[in-house]
Amino acid sequence: MxxxxxxxxxxxxxxxxxxxxxxxxxxxxxxxxxxxxxxxxxxxxxxxxxxxxAVKSYGRTTEDLNVLVNEIICGPSKPILEWRRMEDMYVRPKVQGNPLQSLTTMCKPIKA
Structure with missing residues (x-):
């Protein structure tokens, strides 16, 4: 190449x-x-x-994939999943039960 x-x-x-x-x-x-x-x-x-x-849990690739999944599940007009910066790590809210069913409940506005 x-x-x-x-x-x-x-x-x-x-x-x-x-x-x-x-x-x-x-x-x-x-x-x-x-x-x-x-x-x-x-x-x-x-x-x-x-x-x-880039591929670590807080890397750019992971962030981009999460934004894409959120756009598909929540729609383009809704904000991205809320992520918190904690000791240089992004922590995803805990999901109970089936993660795919619970993703829609995780779509909430980001606090400014």
Whole structure:
């Protein structure tokens, strides 16, 4: 993928668009035993941290999914689910019984 190779600089391009044994060997050599390979691994480690933060229970991905679910259940004119910031963690209100049935009862205005 061109984005991985050029923009993010964490990938190796395939010559001619076809993966061959010699092309794979060159790519592995580049990734595993060169300065450019070391730099790719460093950038990959940084991107890994960003991805892990995004999918944590209080991460951006989780927040976006919760907003989407709330929009589907409560409708676009109603406010998003109320989340409280508590010691750097977002805490969801406790749900009794079936979570899917209880979601509609959790749709309440956010206090300003």
């Amino acid at each position: 061109r984005t991985l190779e050029v923009l993010w600089r964490i990938g190796v391009g395939i010559e001619g668009g076809v993966l061959t044994k010699s092309g794979a060997m060159k790519a592995l050599e580049l990734c595993l035993s060169s300065k450019q390979g070391n730099e790719m691994r460093e950038r990959t480690s940084i991107l890994k941290v960003f991805a892990e933060e």
